[in-house]
Amino acid sequence: MPAGAAARRIDALVGAMTIEEKAGQLSCFNDDVRPVGAVFNPVVNASSADALLAQVRAGRVGMLFNGYGVAGARRLQSAALQSRLKIPLVLAADVIHGCRTIFPIPLAEAAAFDPDLSERAARAVAREATAGGLHWTFAPVVDVARDQRWGRVAEGAGEDVYLNRLLAVARVRGFQGPDLRRADAMLATPKHFAGYSAVRGGMEYAAVDMSEAELRETYLPPFADAFAAGAGATIASFTDFSGVPVTANRHLLTDMLRGELGFTGVCVSDYDADRELIAHGIAADEADAARLAILAGIDVSMQSGLYTAHLPGLVARGAVPIAAVDQAVRRVLALKESLGLFDDPYRSMDARVERRETRSPAIRRLARDVATRSIVLLKNTRDILPLPRAGTRIALIGPYATDRANLYGPWSFAGEQGAGVDLATGLRARLADPSSLVVEAGSGIHDAVPDGIARAVAAARGADVVLLAVGEAGDMSGEGNSRVAIDVPAAQRALAEAVAATGTPVVVLLRHGRALVLDGAIRDAAAILATWFLGEATGDAVADIVFGIAGPSGHLPVSFPLASGQQPWSYDHRSTGRPASDAAPLEGGRARWRDAPDRALYPFGHGLTYGRLALEGVMVGPTMAWDGELLVEGVVRNTGARDAVALVQLYIHDRVASRTRPVQQLKRFVRVAVPAGASRRFAMSLRRADLAFVTQDGSVRAEPGDFDLQLALNGPGSGLGASFALVEDRSAG
Known part of the structure; x- marks a missing residue:
């Protein structure tokens, strides 16, 4: 939270606001002044440009989303500055893979396996989007996606935890840049917190059930890294999570998000998700839905209008403590402070910059480069x-x-x-x-x-x-x-x-x-x-x-299955007590389907080149000291007639652990440019933290013992193997 003069300004505003103005700051609505296209979501709480502007002037709106253009942005901000307390609007949009210039979908970009490229793409997109009067993007999607039936696989980085973590950080850094107060910085919003992609049957908005260990080991790490990289907002999942919809799930949104992960930013409901608590069957009516959402930890209600309609009454009759409302308002005002809007409410609203940055030659060249490297x-x-x-x-x-x-x-x-x-x-x-x-x-x-x-x-x-x-x-x-x-x-x-x-x-x-x-x-x-x-x-x-x-x-960030019925499936599944062998994948009495082996047609990490690449001379130390590191070195040789770029992938398997472990887990990768007829060395290293997992008692730690290691160019199972041991330091204590 802000300190000094900024904190004093926020405190003064909170002290001066009416409950109606506070509810307005906690409400986000469609930008009906400068709409950019068809509304995807069901139409709820419909408005008009004039009605919206009137609400803005009355101080009943905190933020707007999915509009574009400087002229309309200035009109809206001018209306906000006519309100009693002159609190500026923040303008947001679902800028997922480009704004006016459209880049590859995030899943495609993930196929480049290049965090630096992803950061540069997000930075370029942020420059173009902010040039059109935007401050905040509802991206990146950091949901680890193991079920290809789920449509929103397209919006994230695929099935692997490690790749999702790296690209979550890269995209946050790219969107936000080095200083959020700069006119070309966009607040990033890793979403959807949490477990959204694990919906039943891959069906959008369906229920999610999973163990706490699975949540912590697979779905939370990309969020944790994105927040550590400075992301100042998140959006709650639409779904029911283990029987409690996330929009009303205090365990997830307060105990875990804020308590465990230390998140101090703004948590937003997804579109109309607070009203949907009624359909979920846990809210009796709209007022009850608003009460459940804010007490769970939802700072901002998106589009439903439930906070503006019901928070004043809920506070008046003691159903919601004013302290809970004030805490959410402080977070929203801190967000606006972090973007510099109090000092420069018209930041990112310069028509000259809009003309210069929109569809500039530089951004179009980068979009083409990303597209080429995504194939x-x-x-x-x-x-x-x-x-x-x-x-x-x-x-x-x-x-x-x-x-x-x-x-x-x-x-x-x-x-x-x-x-x-x-x-x-x-x-x-x-x-x-x-x-x-x-x-x-x-x-x-x-x-x-x-x-x-x-x-x-x-x-x-x-x-x-x-x-x-x-x-x-x-x-x-x-x-x-x-x-x-x-x-x-x-x-x-x-x-x-x-x-x-x-x-x-x-x-x-x-x-x-x-x-x-x-x-x-x-x-x-x-x-x-x-x-x-x-x-x-x-x-x-x-x-x-x-x-x-x-x-x-490019290399696959998701596995291509043999059949739809294999879903959900990922390369890093855990073994069973009766694993099928590679030599007899359809042997009876083993873990397999009657009509298909338990493998992918093309696995995660697969990708060919026009060169002829091979790994040679792999060297791995026999042990990793408890507080040391394991160095992994080798050579990539290209015997072909064309230059190529190798993606050297390092996978591990923990042979014996207190909980069953994945058959393979990606822990490192490095891109190596290898000219035709040449060879190039590479090196990677691992530390004990890379071997840690959620143990039976819920703690995250590594356990000493033996590990298998594989280096591959086309996904697990396609490379060279080695082994090492993690040796516990018994001298301490």
């Missing part, structure tokens, strides 16, 4: 890729060949519509003879089109290679878009079978916001590129990889 080469039979830029007849087939409506993916409502580069445009721009590319849709996203398959088959027969652009539409991932079957839609699968039957080699350009089940002709294609939702630079980035102008360097 993952899953398969490349007989090195069919890269394709030559001349002398090859190419058929680009699929509903995404010329499509621009599905480049951006979810949470891109502020993006410049029509600015994205489609696949056909990107490919033609790099061909020596653009007419050597023939384009056919073949099918719609979900439905067949008249003569579509016949035309596609004719194009395939006349080509040397087919680029098959299939996958998910932009509205099939993100919030509210859970799927029971995580496959490519049937109409596109039928198209793929018909095209493959021609015998022309097929390269799949997969569009998706999650790991998908691949089967039939798509799975059996000569090559497969995971191209996600890459944003506006899609066509350019994909073309650069297809033609070898850039080499693929």
Whole structure:
């Protein structure tokens, strides 16, 4: 909390405010003065621009969200400064993967395995967003996601705890920059606290049940690191958590968030989530819902209006202590103080900066670089890729060949519509003879089109290679878009079978916001590129990889399953008492499905390059001293004809522990650029803290004993093994 003059200012304001003004500071509403697109969530508590401005002037609004533009921001702030106490507004938005310039979805960016790149991307996005009159982003999503049926997998960093931790910190630092009071800094909001991604059946908004150990070991660490990096806000999960909805869950929001993690910032309900306590069945009515939320630790009510409608009455009859309201108000005012809004209420509202920063050449170049580095080469039979830029007849087939409506993916409502580069445009721009590319849709996203398959088959027969652009539409991932079957839609699968039957080699350009089940002709294609939702630079980035102008360097942050029924699944699952062997994965009486082994089609960490990479000369010390470190060294050799970037991944397994441990856990990775025909050394180190886990008594500690270590280039199971022992220091005491 602020000290000195800032603290005195906050105390004076709290002392001067009426309960109605306090409730207003604790309320966040849709920005109806400068809306930027369609409302995703159900319409509740609808307003108009004039009505909203009147409420702002009356001091009944603390913050607004999902608006954009300096002119409207200045109009709103001017209204706030006409209120009795002249408390400025803070303006927020769901800036998830770009504002006006759309970057790859966060899951795609995670495939780059590069925290520095993620930090630079968030910093660039913050500069553009603040140039348009924003102070606060409802990002990053730091929910560890192990169920690909859940639509919001697209918004986070995937299934691994360590990668989520690193990217949570990188994105917070990028959004907030070195000083939150700077005009180009955005307050970051790691969300959703906590366990949101573990919903039943992967279904959005469903219930969550898990052990305390699982919560602490898997889902809390990215939040803890994000808060330690300075994040000043969080959003509570929508869900029921072990029978108590998070919006009313004092154990999570007060005991754990503030007590254990030491969080001192602002906790916001998600959209209308306090009113939803009635539907959950734990609040009798709206007033009861408001009471439960604020007493649990929700500082700010988003969109429902329950705090403005009911806090005054709740306080008057003693159902809510005024001290609880004042504590939340102080946190909100401290947030505004941290952003410098009391000293400069018009910060981030300069029309000249808006013109300079919006869709600047620099941010568009970075968006393209991130897109290129997010692509993952899953398969490349007989090195069919890269394709030559001349002398090859190419058929680009699929509903995404010329499509621009599905480049951006979810949470891109502020993006410049029509600015994205489609696949056909990107490919033609790099061909020596653009007419050597023939384009056919073949099918719609979900439905067949008249003569579509016949035309596609004719194009395939006349080509040397087919680029098959299939996958998910932009509205099939993100919030509210859970799927029971995580496959490519049937109409596109039928198209793929018909095209493959021609015998022309097929390269799949997969569009998706999650790991998908691949089967039939798509799975059996000569090559497969995971191209996600890459944003506006899609066509350019994909073309650069297809033609070898850039080499693929991405790796999967999520495992591609063999079947939808495997979900939830992650590479770091725990073993069982009857594990199946690699040699006989379908042996009866073992942990397996009757019709599928317990493995992924493409595991977390998988990703090929155009080089030929191998690990050599791995050296690992036999022991790690209790307070020492273990040095892991080796060489990556590239025997291929093309330069490549290796992702050296270090996994561990604790052989014997007081609680069952994952079969593999990522603990380090390093990117190594290796020129063709050359080799490069690498080194990583581990300490005792890297081996710690939640033990039976609930404490977090490492236990002495033997550990297996694996170095891999394409996910666990693909590398070289070693072992070491953690040796307890028995001399102390």
